[in-house]
Amino acid sequence: MFTTTENTDDRFDAADERRAALAYVSEAFAEATLDGIEDVCFAQAALFTALESMVRNFGEEPVATFAEGLAERVRQGEFSIAGRH
Numbered sequence: 001m002f003t004t005t006e007n008t009d010d011r012f013d014a015a016d017e018r019r020a021a022l023a024y025v026s027e028a029f030a031e032a033t034l035d036g037i038e039d040v041c042f043a044q045a046a047l048f049t050a051l052e053s054m055v056r057n058f059g060e061e062p063v064a065t066f067a068e069g070l071a072e073r074v075r076q077g078e079f080s081i082a083g084r085h
Contacts, residue, residue, distance in 0.1 A: 025046065032042045054063045073079065 029039060029042055029046075033039055051063060051067070054066070
């Protein structure tokens, strides 16, 4: 939804950038936990920050449309790493 037309090299670069970004966020989660911050508290702050950034870059309506699709993606297990409950 938030992508542009890219050539093959750009897609690989974008995938590498997303992996690096995920590594940074994962490290920040780990550091916060080690400092005694509850992971749920950090997750809520991270979601707020992410949505704020997306709204700044794409506008409210595209982000709202994106967010509407998150419920089904969660239900389908897209964000589950461990076994399903």
